[in-house]
Amino acid sequence: MSNDDCIFCQIVDGDIPSHTVFEDDTAMAFLDANPLAPGHTLVIPKAHHETLEDVPEETAAHVFGVLHRLNTSVQHAVDADAANVAFNDGEAAGQEVPHVHGHIIPRFDADGGSPIHAVAGQRPDLTDAELDEIAEEIHTTR
Numbered sequence: 001m002s003n004d005d006c007i008f009c010q011i012v013d014g015d016i017p018s019h020t021v022f023e024d025d026t027a028m029a030f031l032d033a034n035p036l037a038p039g040h041t042l043v044i045p046k047a048h049h050e051t052l053e054d055v056p057e058e059t060a061a062h063v064f065g066v067l068h069r070l071n072t073s074v075q076h077a078v079d080a081d082a083a084n085v086a087f088n089d090g091e092a093a094g095q096e097v098p099h100v101h102g103h104i105i106p107r108f109d110a111d112g113g114s115p116i117h118a119v120a121g122q123r124p125d126l127t128d129a130e131l132d133e134i135a136e137e138i139h140t141t142r
Ligand code: AMP
Pocket: 007, 016, 018, 030, 031, 032, 033, 034, 035, 042, 087, 088, 094, 095, 096, 097, 098
């Protein structure tokens, strides 16, 4: 389940070096090579899946467990005040490496960064009826 053209699969296979901070049979985590903050860490399933939708639920749960534990370790390691934990899930959301990965980005008081609310474009002005319609659609397709 490895993709020869994928940079993260090459890290999993040991063909590209990484600053690995965690590894088990299913998941791996390493420091981002172009960090947004000290301690910026990426958590991945070892198997090649492009987006979250492609990841089997059991694997997703395992990866989230690793993300949850490492979020604490990373913040303690760099003495952070907080962290943004997020996935760029798909190209339109800014995903550049097509092997699903969660970012742990340590944050510091007055670091000049933005909250996750800043990632999307123009805010839509939705009516209550439109919110109902969207909620119903999510409910029926879940
Ligand atoms: P995304 O835009 O969510 O796909 O983020 C991809 C991330 O992978 C970026 O933050 C890159 O800095 C990081 N990255 C790319 N190549 C490597 C690599 N060889 N080792 C570690 N991180 C990498």
